[in-house]
Amino acid sequence: MSDRFTRRAFGQAAAGALGAFGAAPQLLAAAVDAKAEPATPAEFKNLPAVGSRVPTSGNFATGVFHEAARDVPIVEECDVIVCGAGPAGIAAAVNAARAGAKTRLLEVHGCLGGVWTAGALTWILDYANKPGLMAEIVRHLEARYAQKHKGSVAYDVEQMKLLLEELVSAVGVRVQLHTRVVAALKDKDNRLSLVVTESKSGRQAWKAKTFIDCTGDGDLAALAGCGFDYGSPDGGLAQPMSLMALLTGLKPEEVTPFTRELAESGGWAGPKDRLKAEMEKGGHSPSYAKPTMFHLREDLFALMANHEYGVSPMDAGQITAATMRARGELHRLVNGLRGLGGVWSNVKIVATGEQIGVREGRRIRGLYEVSTNDLAIGVRHKDAVCRVTFGIDVHSTDPKKTKGIEAKPVKSRPYDIPYRALVAKDCDGLLLAGRCISGDFIAHSSYRVTGNSVALGEAAGAAAAVAAMNSTTPRETDFEDIRPTWTRLQFEQAMKT
Numbered sequence: 001m002s003d004r005f006t007r008r009a010f011g012q013a014a015a016g017a018l019g020a021f022g023a024a025p026q027l028l029a030a031a032v033d034a035k036a037e038p039a040t041p042a043e044f045k046n047l048p049a050v051g052s053r054v055p056t057s058g059n060f061a062t063g064v065f066h067e068a069a070r071d072v073p074i075v076e077e078c079d080v081i082v083c084g085a086g087p088a089g090i091a092a093a094v095n096a097a098r099a100g101a102k103t104r105l106l107e108v109h110g111c112l113g114g115v116w117t118a119g120a121l122t123w124i125l126d127y128a129n130k131p132g133l134m135a136e137i138v139r140h141l142e143a144r145y146a147q148k149h150k151g152s153v154a155y156d157v158e159q160m161k162l163l164l165e166e167l168v169s170a171v172g173v174r175v176q177l178h179t180r181v182v183a184a185l186k187d188k189d190n191r192l193s194l195v196v197t198e199s200k201s202g203r204q205a206w207k208a209k210t211f212i213d214c215t216g217d218g219d220l221a222a223l224a225g226c227g228f229d230y231g232s233p234d235g236g237l238a239q240p241m242s243l244m245a246l247l248t249g250l251k252p253e254e255v256t257p258f259t260r261e262l263a264e265s266g267g268w269a270g271p272k273d274r275l276k277a278e279m280e281k282g283g284h285s286p287s288y289a290k291p292t293m294f295h296l297r298e299d300l301f302a303l304m305a306n307h308e309y310g311v312s313p314m315d316a317g318q319i320t321a322a323t324m325r326a327r328g329e330l331h332r333l334v335n336g337l338r339g340l341g342g343v344w345s346n347v348k349i350v351a352t353g354e355q356i357g358v359r360e361g362r363r364i365r366g367l368y369e370v371s372t373n374d375l376a377i378g379v380r381h382k383d384a385v386c387r388v389t390f391g392i393d394v395h396s397t398d399p400k401k402t403k404g405i406e407a408k409p410v411k412s413r414p415y416d417i418p419y420r421a422l423v424a425k426d427c428d429g430l431l432l433a434g435r436c437i438s439g440d441f442i443a444h445s446s447y448r449v450t451g452n453s454v455a456l457g458e459a460a461g462a463a464a465a466v467a468a469m470n471s472t473t474p475r476e477t478d479f480e481d482i483r484p485t486w487t488r489l490q491f492e493q494a495m496k497t
């Protein structure tokens with residue numbers, strides 16, 4: 001393929017992408033009922049023969065490959081780009097689109113939802129005081145086998161995948177799955193202006209007026225050169241990872257004593273301690289000392305039973321090793337239970353997470369850092385975008401001390417997260433939402449759960465749309481200018497819920 005041909009094709013591809021962006025957002029209910037089809041990705045129509053790629057060139061010497069510069073097609077220009085489609089990214093993209101912004105969502109996995117789906121989490125915490133999209137999602141899930149408990153919701157992972165696809169399609173969010181954000185470019189004024197992705201379509205560049213980092217690990221902000229913190233202040237160790245498993249072959253009425261929210265005695269720890277004792281009877285002691293079984297529907301359960309200590313989410317080799325160790329451990333634990341017979345005779349794993357659950361990655365520095373003291377005093381802010389009610393929850397960073405949950409340094413009270421914690425400090429045009437916002441190690445252990453991620457995503461989505469449509473940056477946008485859009489979207493959803 002000649003260079004000339006490649007460039008022309010790139011130009012056509014970019015034009016096709018922009019032309020395809022005109023469709024007006026539909027109402028959610030209408031689109032969900034109409035089983036909205038995903039839009040045909042028009043940007044791919046004019047590319048050269050299927051599978052054609054720009055050849056790599058360059059030189060290599062000992063230990064380094066110097067890759068030659070090459071043209072990358074700018075496949076789209078829009079108002080808001082959201083990187084990462086976990087609970088925060090979904091909320092950010094849906095709200096940006098509902099606020100009227102042309103919105104693109106980029107996700108590395110083959111489904112929307114992040115830890116909710118690729119991570120097979122099955123359990124939403126700190127949802128109850130969240131109006132807007134969180135309440136809307138719970139309402140839809142309730143019609144799809146979800147079970148509401150006092151402070152949590154148990155859901156079916158496959159139903160969540162489908163629901164999220166319907167939600168983003170209904171409001172006209174453009175989605176590309178299987179696509180990893182790998183580079184970011186800032187302009188001379190330190191404003192983020194473009195991201196580069198890698199996928200089966202090769203390298204692609206995407207422009208926007210405002211970006212939102214919802215990658216959980218803060219990949220986009222780090223690529224844009226933002227400062228960040230990682231792990232605990234004493235030694236930099238982060239919380240362990242856990243691989244979730246889905247189980248069948250159990251009768252809820254027979255395993256009640258071992259199941260969270262079904263067990264009537266023993267409080268929070270009782271079912272976990274009984275399950276651990278059973279696992280040990282089966283021949284294996286779990287690496288997480290408080291293994292937890294959740295009932296989802298009929299004979300479908302979820303299991304969280306392992307801890308992978310000291311693994312960096314920024315190191316693919318370490319994550320790979322942790323994933324394989326964890327999967328092996330889960331199968332050994334469940335095989336051991338089945339070997340006990342009785343209520344466990346038919347238990348089996350039907351799926352494990354495609355992605356090991358990462359509790360903690362980079363905490364990107366923002367205009368405000370949520371602190372342990374904020375939790376201790378139950379801080380209030382004028383520009384509050386989320387009220388966190390979930391307490392401090394640090395899974396052990398050091399198995400020599402405990403394999404369970406670490407002691408809480410302070411008693412926390414419900415507290416506010418301000419808009420400023422979502423605005424990146426070191427780069428303009430960039431918002432943060434979800435577990436990568438600006439906070440300290442202890443505060444992060446509390447606000448990281450998914451009800452809060454959704455609330456943070458909603459605020460970031462509204463703010464990004466307002467900034468983009470006013471041709472300004474999130475840093476320059478006063479929260480009072482965002483509030484009407486943010487409140488209107490929450491109110492509209494509350495009315496529907």
Ligand SMILES: Cc1cc2nc3c(=O)[nH]c(=O)nc-3n(C[C@H](O)[C@H](O)[C@H](O)COP(=O)(O)OP(=O)(O)OC[C@H]3O[C@@H](n4cnc5c(N)ncnc54)[C@H](O)[C@@H]3O)c2cc1C
Pocket residue numbers: 083084085086087088089106107108109113114115116118121123124125126179180181182214215216217219220241242243244304356357358359433434435436448449450451453
């Ligand atoms: C084992 C475990 C158990 C937990 N238990 C609970 C619980 O019971 N209830 C609860 O509410 N919360 C729980 N949490 C916390 C919660 O799941 C997370 O903190 C929450 O998912 C954060 O949401 P997020 O959207 O910020 O990140 P994530 O859910 O991690 O989503 C990030 C998304 O970005 C994508 N992504 C990452 N990098 C890139 C890139 N470079 N390019 C493109 N896409 C990218 C990922 O694939 C993913 O889809 C648990 C977490 C773990 C790990």
